[in-house]
């Protein structure tokens with residue numbers, strides 16, 4: 001049963017920020033993640049502040065410089081189906097298409113997708129784990145087949161969002177509004193490693209709201225997102241990769257390689273990028289890049305299978321994106 005809370009629907013962003021300032025307030029967008037957390041008592045709230053009626057946060061618009069702004073309340077379906085995004089920011093549209101099920105994509109928002117809570121079964125279950133202020137991460141000696149292989153410790157969650165790695169690959173930023181004003185932060189810097197703070201997932205401070213996501217002009221970047229999961233119906237990534245590549249002739253001039261299902265944050269592999277930048281990518285280069293991406297992997301007792309899975313995925317996707325030329 002849900003714990004009682006009050007419910008308000010502010011009429012403006014300003015009202016929403018004010019309402020969120022009180023102790024125990026929680027933000028509601030599409031509710032597909034939040035309501036599950038409340039039902040399972042992962043955390044409780046005293047007041048639900050629903051921004052779902054704020055029309056100004058919905059929609060996809062081209063910017064004057066040829067980039068894109070996506071309002072935080074834009075549904076994941078709209079992101080997946082937008083023809084401009086499909087053409088110029090393919091990794092993002094493909095990642096959105098890979099999220100959950102049609103029903104969840106129709107209700108869930110892109111802002112909520114970036115800010116959702118992790119899916120670790122200890123965190124979501126009745127365990128007073130590190131992330132809830134407890135003493136230990138139960139995954140270390142427990143059932144850890146879906147946990148992270150990179151960037152873990154002292155907590156070993158994997159970051160759950162499909163769109164976040166694609167947004168990092170596209171060098172996107174989030175615009176945030178809060179009690180102290182407005183700020184913009186790169187999506188790459190938005191999520192927090194447990195080694196920095198195991199109790200929070202994002203850089204959001206109290207009362208702060210993500211209002212929009214800003215993508216720079218795509219400038220002919222070729223991109224892709226692929227996700228491997230246990231089954232082909234809705235499921236989170238066991239392993240995923242977002243690639244954004246710029247070519248000068250046959251040679252890679254810019255690259256971003258970002259993994260999902262690997263780490264507690266979308267995991268950008270600069271090691272893999274360094275291998276391919278300045279190179280004509282063939283099977284050997286792709287294999288070296290995949291090797292470099294996994295060099296620092298530290299699997300737990302039951303998730304060692306992810307290492308060869310990621311290697312194969314990165315190698316295959318690098319070769320595929322070059323072939324699309």
Ligand SMILES: Cc1cc2nc3c(=O)[nH]c(=O)nc-3n(C[C@H](O)[C@H](O)[C@H](O)COP(=O)(O)OP(=O)(O)OC[C@H]3O[C@@H](n4cnc5c(N)ncnc54)[C@H](O)[C@@H]3O)c2cc1C
Pocket residue numbers: 026027028029030031032033034035036072073076098099100101104107108109110111112113114115116117160161162163204208209210211234235236237
């Ligand atoms: C069965 C199931 C399967 C799923 N599968 C996937 C999947 O494969 N891939 C995937 O990426 N996700 C998946 N999800 C997660 C989730 O439903 C979606 O990511 C969805 O996009 C979340 O958006 P929402 O608007 O419903 O968020 P909400 O539930 O409203 O919010 C989620 C969290 O983000 C915070 N939040 C929401 N919007 C903002 C904002 N604008 N600013 C600041 N904080 C905000 C809320 O306070 C809350 O803590 C799945 C969920 C379920 C239930």
